[in-house]
Structure formats: C-alpha cells, structure tokens
Amino acid sequence: MLKRERQAYIVHQVNLHNKVLSNTLSFEIDVSEDTIRRDLQELNEKGKLIKVHGGALSHAFNDITYPSKKIYSQDSKRIIGEKAARLIKDGMFVLTGGGTTIIEMARSLPVNLSATFISGSIPAIVEYMHHPLIEVIVIGDKLSKNSKITLGTHAIAKINTLKPDLCFLGINAIDLQHGITDSDWDVVQIKQSMIEASQKVVCLTISEKINTMQPVKVCNLNKIDILITELPKEHPLLQPYVAAGITVM
Amino acid sequence: MLKRERQAYIVHQVNLHNKVLSNTLSFEIDVSEDTIRRDLQELNEKGKLIKVHGGALSHAFNDITYPSKKIYSQDSKRIIGEKAARLIKDGMFVLTGGGTTIIEMARSLPVNLSATFISGSIPAIVEYMHHPLIEVIVIGDKLSKNSKITLGTHAIAKINTLKPDLCFLGINAIDLQHGITDSDWDVVQIKQSMIEASQKVVCLTISEKINTMQPVKVCNLNKIDILITELPKEHPLLQPYVAAGITVM
DNA sequence: ACATAGTGTGCAAAAACCTGCAAAACCGGC
DNA sequence: GCCGGTTTTGCAGGTTTTTGCACACTATGT
Numbered sequence: 001m002l003k004r005e006r007q008a009y010i011v012h013q014v015n016l017h018n019k020v021l022s023n024t025l026s027f028e029i030d031v032s033e034d035t036i037r038r039d040l041q042e043l044n045e046k047g048k049l050i051k052v053h054g055g056a057l058s059h060a061f062n063d064i065t066y067p068s069k070k071i072y073s074q075d076s077k078r079i080i081g082e083k084a085a086r087l088i089k090d091g092m093f094v095l096t097g098g099g100t101t102i103i104e105m106a107r108s109l110p111v112n113l114s115a116t117f118i119s120g121s122i123p124a125i126v127e128y129m130h131h132p133l134i135e136v137i138v139i140g141d142k143l144s145k146n147s148k149i150t151l152g153t154h155a156i157a158k159i160n161t162l163k164p165d166l167c168f169l170g171i172n173a174i175d176l177q178h179g180i181t182d183s184d185w186d187v188v189q190i191k192q193s194m195i196e197a198s199q200k201v202v203c204l205t206i207s208e209k210i211n212t213m214q215p216v217k218v219c220n221l222n223k224i225d226i227l228i229t230e231l232p233k234e235h236p237l238l239q240p241y242v243a244a245g246i247t248v249m
Numbered sequence: 250m251l252k253r254e255r256q257a258y259i260v261h262q263v264n265l266h267n268k269v270l271s272n273t274l275s276f277e278i279d280v281s282e283d284t285i286r287r288d289l290q291e292l293n294e295k296g297k298l299i300k301v302h303g304g305a306l307s308h309a310f311n312d313i314t315y316p317s318k319k320i321y322s323q324d325s326k327r328i329i330g331e332k333a334a335r336l337i338k339d340g341m342f343v344l345t346g347g348g349t350t351i352i353e354m355a356r357s358l359p360v361n362l363s364a365t366f367i368s369g370s371i372p373a374i375v376e377y378m379h380h381p382l383i384e385v386i387v388i389g390d391k392l393s394k395n396s397k398i399t400l401g402t403h404a405i406a407k408i409n410t411l412k413p414d415l416c417f418l419g420i421n422a423i424d425l426q427h428g429i430t431d432s433d434w435d436v437v438q439i440k441q442s443m444i445e446a447s448q449k450v451v452c453l454t455i456s457e458k459i460n461t462m463q464p465v466k467v468c469n470l471n472k473i474d475i476l477i478t479e480l481p482k483e484h485p486l487l488q489p490y491v492a493a494g495i496t497v498m
Numbered sequence: 499a500c501a502t503a504g505t506g507t508g509c510a511a512a513a514a515c516c517t518g519c520a521a522a523a524c525c526g527g528c
Numbered sequence: 529g530c531c532g533g534t535t536t537t538g539c540a541g542g543t544t545t546t547t548g549c550a551c552a553c554t555a556t557g558t
Contacts, residue, residue: 002301002303003302003303005268008310032549035547054503129371129392136391138399140386141386154389155389158389252536271514281537283515283538283539287537302513302515303513
C-alpha cells in the first residue's frame with residue numbers, strides 16, 4: 001500500500017467514525033504503529049485531523065467538547081457495528097431498521113461488499129448510498145422526525161412482501177421475562193413486521209440496555225436468532241440469553 | 250512496446266484500479282523502473298494521473314479523499330431556490346424531485362412553514378427532515394446511485410395515487426420546440442408521473458439550460474405552469490416562454 | 499506509585515528517486 | 529546509403545524517503 005493511499009484511508013476513517021486508534025489502524029493496514037504515528041503527525045500538520053494520545057480525532061468532533069460518556073458509548077457501538085457487519089455476505093438481502101448502532105454497522109461494511117439493503121431509515125440509507133456495490137431499496141411512507149424512519153401501514157405492507165435473509169434491529173430494551181420492548185407504538189409495528197418477514201433476526205444493543213424494560217412489547221426472545229453487544233460472548237451478563245437459545249456474539 | 254502505447258496502458262491501468270506501482274508496471278511491461286518513472290512524471294505533468302512515491306494514483310481517487318468543494322453555479326441556484334420557496338404556503342401538499350436546485354429550495358424554506366412534502370430524493374428528504382413543522386412522505390423503491398432518487402414502478406404507482414397542490418421539478422433542458430427533455434430514461438418516467446399527478450407544475454433551472462435539448466422527452470411546454478430561473482422575468486431569453494403561456498418568475 | 503500503553507529520537511536497511519551518461523534507435527536531409 | 533542531431537532507454541552512482549526497531553521517556557488510569 002502506498003503512503004499516500006494509506007493516509008487517504010486514515011482520513012476516510014476519521015471522517016467516518018470521528019476517531020481512530022493507532023493500534024487499530026496499524027493492524028488494519030498492516031504497518032507498524034510508528035508509521036501510523038508519523039502519518040497522523042503529517043495529517044495533523046496538514047490540518048486533516050487532530051492528533052491525540054493514542055490516535056486521532058476528526059476536526060468536527062473536537063470542536064465540541066463532548067461528555068466522555070458519549071464517546072464511550074460511541075466506542076461500544078462501533079464494536080457492535082463491526083461484529084454485525086461481519087455477518088453480511090455477498091449477494092444477501094438485508095433488511096435494517098434505524099438507530100445509531102445500525103449506522104455504525106453501515107459504516108463498518110467493507111467497500112467491496114455487494115449486497116442488497118432494504119430500509120426505511122434515512123440516515124442508514126445515506127450510509128448505504130456511499131457504498132458503490134450496494135443496492136438500496138427504500139421503504140416509503142410517512143417519515144417520523146424522532147426516529148428518522150418511515151412509519152405506517154404502507155411501510156408495513158411493503159415489508160410483508162419481502163423475504164430477506166437477515167434483519168438487523170437496533171433495540172432499546174431486552175430482558176428475559178418480557179423479551180424485546182420499546183417505547184414508541186408506531187415503531188414497534190414496523191419492527192414486528194420486520195421480524196416476521198425475515199429468515200434470521202439479529203438484534204444490536206449496547207450492554208447497558210440488557211435486562212431493562214420499556215412499555216411496549218415487540219416480541220418474545222424466541223423470535224431472535226442472534227444478539228450482538230459490545231461485550232465478549234463469555235460475559236456473565238449474557239449467559240442467560242445463551243441459555244435461552246440465542247446465538248450471542 | 251512503443252512509448253505512446255506504454256503510456257496509454259499505464260493510464261488505462263490507473264483508471265481501472267485507481268492506483269499503480271512502479272515496480273509492478275516495470276515487470277508487466279518489461280522495461281526498467283526508470284522508464285516507468287519517467288512515464289509517470291510525464292503523465293503527471295499532463296494531468297493524466299498523480300505521481301506519488303512508489304507509483305501513481307488516479308485523479309478520481311484523489312478527488313474522493315481530498316474532496317474539492319466545487320460549487321457549480323451555487324449562487325444562481327440559491328436565487329432560484331428562494332423564488333421557489335415563496336410559492337409554498339402553509340398546509341400545502343408538495344411533490345418534489347431531486348437535484349441541486351431542489352436542495353437549494355429546501356434550504357430556503359422558512360422555519361415556521363407547515364406543509365407536507367412528498368419526495369423520493371434522499372438529499373431533499375434529509376433537508377426537509379430538518380424543518381420542525383414539515384411532514385415528509387418518502388416515496389419508496391430502488392435507489393438510483395446517480396440521481397439519488399428512488400426509481401421504478403412502485404414509485405410511479407405511488408405517485409399516481411397522489412394529488413399534490415404543487416410539483417417542483419429540477420430540469421436539465423428546456424426548449425420551445427421539444428419542451429422539457431432529459432438524459433435518463435428511468436428518471437423521465439418518474440418525472441412524467443409527477444407532472445400528471447400534480448395540479449400545478451413548477452420547473453426550476455439555471456438559465457444556461459434554457460434553449461438546450463437532451464435525448465429523452467419529458468413533456469411539452471403546455472404541461473408547465475411556472476418556470477423559475479435566476480434571471481428576472483423581464484429577461485429577453487425568457488420572453489418566448491412567457492408568450493407560450495408559462496408564468497415566468 | 500505502579501503498570502501499561504503511547505511517544506519521540508536516533509539509527510539502519512530497503513526501496514525509491516534523481517542526475518548524468520552512453521548506447522541504441524530513430525529522423526531528416528543530402 | 530550516409531551523417532549529424534534528437535529521442536529513448538538502461539545503467540551506475542549518490543541522495544532521499546520510507547519504514548521498522550531499539551531505547552529511554554511520558555502520559556493515563558487504577
């Protein structure tokens with residue numbers, strides 16, 4: 001890999017994720033950390049990013065001094081996104097919802113992936129749109145400002161005509177007794193039809209939402225095939241779900 | 250192998266792979282690396298590629314990573330957008346296409362406007378989404394990477410069920426003889442159904458596209474109600490269209 | 499304070515580069 | 529065909545760039 005090419009890749013990653021780690025890049029590009037550090041220094045001088053201890057941040061991100069909690073959960077979501085992205089193979093039909101974890105997944109998709117993505121989430125569609133080999137099917141209906149996804153009977157009817165290989169859902173609450181729960185009734189309608197339509201259901205969530213509950217029920221645990229969190233699958237918090245027959249990643 | 254022939258091959262490889270290595274080329278073409286280097290230098294001076302340490306990168310590659318924010322007649326489009334935005338009143342149902350002029354219109358909408366916008370253009374939807382009082386209906390179907398709007402029979406069928414008050418179209422070519430013309434067959438199908446569905450049709454275009462022609466016909470001039478350009482309505486270029494019964498703004 | 503992880507400096511090897519030069523090929527005119 | 533001039537190409541050499549490693553130093557968090 002050429003130096004210039006490598007630096008372009010780094011800039012791309014920074015713009016995408018707002019943050020990069022030296023050791024991650026070193027592993028991804030397969031060069032020493034020293035080289036990465038020198039690259040980051042150069043790019044810093046050119047004003048393409050801001051070098052910090054351990055990696056670099058995007059210019060936009062650094063302007064606002066975010067609370068550290070947000071950065072932390074951003075990290076978790078990126079891990080989740082990367083795990084989820086690995087499930088998708090060339091030629092698959094994938095149905096996805098919205099939410100920040102789904103966006104992170106979209107950003108982690110390999111550039112040369114060739115698959116079909118179906119979604120009603122505008123931010124997710126924008127991400128998919130950037131991938132040259134991905135076909136995007138937009139689910140139309142009225143757009144919800146809160147969730148930034150399309151909601152309504154037309155959307156549900158459309159989803160019911162599909163038989164995707166995989167369905168990715170960002171979830172807001174999951175517990176052993178009540179299964180998956182959520183707060184918005186309209187969103188739940190869509191999620192239910194997505195679950196029913198798909199051959200395999202993958203749920204994404206950060207660990208802090210595990211064993212929590214929301215007022216509206218989406219589905220029982222037995223509808224879920226795979227659960228992805230930022231924790232390793234051996235973590236004690238996840239063992240009850242493994243025991244319930246869910247593949248935990 | 251002739252010099253000219255060799256350089257043509259190099260340019261071809263760069264356009265194909267976005268990148269070439271000096272030593273690879275040297276091996277493939279069976280000339281010394283010095284010769285390759287000299288070729289790359291010449292091609293660099295001619296602007297055919299960008300020479301870097303170890304090889305060369307395509308111009309396209311460099312554009313993507315170091316985006317050149319080339320603003321194409323941005324000012325004119327802003328004027329058009331502002332004129333168009335004035336046509337929309339509270340409570341209206343508005344159908345819009347895609348394109349940069351439509352985006353400019355969306356950005357010019359007053360914050361307190363309360364109307365319903367229907368569109369299949371993802372960038373336009375993203376703009377509408379930012380307005381607190383605007384309801385957005387998304388037209389679903391397969392997303393075209395080129396035009397960033399949804400295209401297909403489902404989208405057309407959906408549009409045919411609507412009766413919006415106004416329809417805004419960004420157009421690529423208009424002339425007295427052939428009316429509105431465009432280059433993409435699929436996009437034209439959508440535009441035609443949008444025109445048929447709407448009570449009033451508003452066309453937006455920068456003046457340089459007036460009296461130009463494209464291969465695919467969209468509709469005759471008599472289907473258009475309002476034509477908006479960046480020029481004042483008294484401008485001589487526009488008078489033939491006024492005479493044809495179109496309201497020019 | 500201690501352990502861990504990240505940093506900067508200097509160094510050395512490899513790769514790529516530049517310069518100048520000469521052989522070979524090519525060209526135009528006689 | 530022949531001869532001076534130009535272009536092209538490869539090579540020798542010395543220089544610069546790039547990269548990884550060793551080592552001592554500094555930051556960060558528990």
